[in-house]
Amino acid sequence: MLRSELFTDDKVDLKVLKERALGMRWAGMPEGTIPLTSADPDFKPAIEIREAMTDFIKGGYFPYAPDALPGLREAISGSLKTRKNEDVPPEFIQPVDSASACMHAIALSVLKPGDEVIIFDPVDLLFGISARYAGATVVYYSPKHENGHWDFSDLESYVTDKTRMIGLCNPHNPLGLLYTEDELRTIATVAAEHDLWIMNDEIWSDIIYSERPFVSINSLGPELNKKTISFYGFSKGFALPGLRAGYLYTLNAEAFETAMHRCYDLAAGVDYLTQIAMKTAVTDCWYWVDAFVERLQSNRDYLVERMIAMPLLHAPKPEATFVSFFDVRETGMSSQQFADYSKEHCKVALVPGTVKWFGPGGEGNVRLCYSTSHAILKEALDRIEAGMQELAGRL
Missing domain, CATH: 3.90.1150.10 (Aspartate Aminotransferase, domain 1)
Structure with missing residues (x-):
């Protein structure tokens, strides 16, 4: 076709x-x-995803799934590099049952009651929900956006001794906006100077139009991303919302282990059928x-x-x-x-x-x-x- x-x-x-x-x-x-x-x-x-799931069902067996099917982490790692210029080793990628579960796992991994989280306003409701779920206080920050550029010059003024994390939605929902490399560098620098975590939402990163390229904060390199934890979901770019398919990734080994354990606190992992859909998507679609x-x-x-x-x-x-x-x-x-x-x-x-x-x-x-x-x-x-x-x- x-x-x-x-x-x-x-x-x-x-x-x-x-x-x-x-x-x-x-x-x-x-x-x-x-x-x-x-x-x-x-x-x-895509038809390849539907056929792969159908073939699995026709086999008639539904065993427990591993943390990740053989080759799934490697396929995701390769697509992150080729599609988004993100260097993430396979061992730092964890399939999770939905992007929203990733957000809750990240929040529970790094936040404690009384912490503050800076959230750009407006933004998807799940940033606030996940922060409050971990007992943190949401601090709304409304950066100006004029003539195609964000102005983060006053971001640092929102940081207090209680601030623990910044929430980043890139591309931005609901505004439909992207961030330039310089804008992301400003955010990452503020976070690094104040030892803050960054929860980086890239669920929309495949739906990019021709006027501007997508730039991931992870492409700035490991020095500025020591405390960045990112996640992705298959609901938007691959049209698989009902499968609750996503993955979490970071270059911080300690944070990765903690987040993995939090994922298991929230759910028992991603089912076999969903992992087949995920692997087929990033491999063939x-x-x-x-x-x-x-x-x-x-x-x-x-x-x-x-x-x-x-x-x-x-x-x-x-x-x-x-x-x-x-x-x-x-x-x-x-x-x-x-x-x-x-x-x-x-x-x-x-x-x-x-x-x-x-x-x-x-x-x-x-x-x-x-x-x-x-x-x-x-x-x-x-x-x-x-x-x-x-x-x-x-x-």
Whole structure:
């Protein structure tokens, strides 16, 4: 199959999605409502992954899985080097049952009650959840982002004698932004000078558009990453959210051992079937990821073009991820009010930029996931535009 044929509109199977995609997704919505909510792809994963899992099931045996299948750590290590310029030996990579479990394991490994964690605001809710789970206090930090650059000049002023860790989401969810090498060096230098850990989230690092490259903080070298613990999940780039597949990695041997033990405190490891999917993904399916990103970039460009023409809404252009965090303040509504209006009036479900989901810095914005077919995205934007035109006529 040609790459251009992998993500055509007919590849989104709404019949199956409406049976299986529960929660805030297709199976959890009233009939007729389009859910552009959870950051889950509407597309099926690569055929190689599905066939590898099917072949294993046909074998009829389901033994206990090892910590890592033979060759899995090596395959991940190779992909980190070739795709992201990260030098991570296989022995410092641990498969974990989801990126969120990685976050909890990292937090429990390095934090104690009373510690402070600096979290960029807004950001995905799991940073705050994992820090608080370990008994730490969240310190929200809202760096300015203007003209394509972050300003971290005041980051150090947020460090106190209680600060223990900085949370880094790269690429950034929900803003869809990347970090330059200099910006990452600033963060790493502040952390090193104050002996802070860095929890480095790279779950979105495969969804990168053509304007700017992805730079990992790990590519700065071991001296600036002595206390960096990173993690990755297969839910975004490989469309495998329900398998709870991820891995944790660091160059700090002591921290790696501690984090591994914490992983086992939280769960008993990654099941055999999921590890087969992980190994197949990083070994055979990068062509699929690249084609997926092409589809997503087309969706992103269409979304931004449509949003520019709509009254009352302002949508920046994401550099990465497949979510748009757009400004709704001109409507006079709060984030929650707008999300309610969109769901009830436009029949399009979105995620409000409330404290619950993204921290206090998300207020006035709403997140839209555009990892779906062009036809579904067009219908959703048609509905939102009609709702905005009606609303603008009343203001």
